[in-house]
Amino acid sequence: MNIAFYGSSLLSSYWNGAATYYRGLLRDLAGRGYRVVFYEPDAFDRQQHRDMDAPEWAEVVVYPASEEGLRRVIAEAAKADVVIKASGVGVFDDELLGGLVAASQPHAIRIFWDVDAPATLAELARAPDHPLHRAFPALDLVLTYGGGDPVVAAYEALGAARCVPIYNALDPTTHGPAAPDPRFACDLAFLGNRLPDREARVTQFFLVPAARLPQRSFLIGGNGWESRAMPANVRHLGHVYTHEHNAFNATPLAVLNIARDSMAHVGFSPATRVFEATGAAACLITDAWEGIELFLAPGEEVLVARDGRDVAEHLEGLSAHRARAIGEAARRRVLAEHTYARRGAKVDAILTETAARKRERAVA
Known part of the structure; x- marks a missing residue:
């Protein structure tokens, strides 16, 4: 399956605590046969503070933080089998969410991946007109990087079809023992x-x-x-x-x-x-x-x-x-x-199950 992932940054951890999480999970999914394209905006000086080169396991598209750049990357969602909008992209978050729901194909699995569930849930409680409220009927999944049962219950009460925590983990290929410095x-x-x-x-x-x-x-x-x-x-x-x-x-x-x-x-x-x-x-x-x-x-x-x-x-x-x-x-x-291989296996199983369910509904 082709994954279109819209997040803050894969290439830079500068003011971006989710970088390690994205890298570990997407590297593992690529190893399982998924084709990953990661879309990140040129914003917050992150491109000037890259701490990794574009990896072999994902194509990275850096787009201008402009309305034209936004339109261009939203259109790319039509090519994907899995369309993921992460929380906290930092620019055009609301427009991205609505645009990706509209641009993705009917067969595509649509996911909101929340890397800061407490903050997002607080926003949803304060704003009845939040775009995520409107998006829930079209989303197949909400994935979160933490929160456990309280977050799952909160999201499902708000209308999410299914919410599953995918916790942070270790990527032993990048983080391990080192000589003292x-x-x-x-x-x-x-x-x-x-x-x-x-x-x-x-x-x-x-x-x-x-x-x-x-x-x-x-x-x-x-x-x-x-x-x-x-x-x-x-x-x-x-x-x-x-x-x-x-x-x-x-x-x-x-x-x-x-x-x-x-x-x-x-x-x-x-x-x-x-x-x-x-x-x-x-x-x-x-x-x-x-x-x-x-x-x-x-x-x-x-x-x-x-x-x-x-x-x-x-x-x-x-x-x-x-x-x-x-x-x-x-x-x-x-x-x-607690490795990303274990987390990736869980995501793979969820995507496989969700795709099968969507096919069954389409035939029915």
Whole structure:
């Protein structure tokens, strides 16, 4: 089957936390025989911050962020067997959704793929005239990268024919153990862009422990933090490119995951960083959120913190030996249960089943 995927960016992770997710899933689907064309707008300086070349496993179409560029790529949907509109493209999102529903062929599987379900559901609750409300009758599937049963129930109550979480995972061909890099040497490292619904939790889970432990070293990577005042024992790196993530995760004593407010509230939403870090055998400390035990065993494969005090206590009691043991146990778990090969197999089964159902309805 031919897949036309309309998303934020495959080629750049710059201000684009979904890049790793897209790459892992689409690489696997291409290996299963799908022909993938990824459409991404030339926007937000992402093309100036590419961290991968156009891959062999997908054709990437970069289009101008203009009405003419939009019309051109919408028309391409007519060639596809599977048409996917991701959330958070960033430009012309509403027009893309309506245009793709109209342009796709009757036999095509139409999918809305939500990479930020809590934010989208909040928008839908605020806006009865949101284009997604109108699109539900024409959509075959809503796929999400997190949220579990609460998100499934919310989407199906709004009119989605079927909603299935496809969680983040590990792509072991790109993320794995690496040699330590002195640039990333520290006791605790955090990687994440500065976002309004994350900043308070970064203060609580990262900056408060840094202030409590002045003798320890802390490292923060990601966009937007350069203007934020931080304790003297915190270094800021700025944007960390994807090819540097393995060393970033493998070097510190421990790596911190901090969910955004909405993701933590909904639960069942492990970030890509969780699997990148554990894939590199990092000792991961994560803020507490419902569902963590479905992915990693607290105390054995991950350390869970309810607040900044817990983070500080975990760090103070963490030996290099125990950190290695936790990281190695986590890597074994994600390799066994949480790879993009497993996620891709699930998507493949869903697409095959949906295509068969559509054929049966067409004949009837």
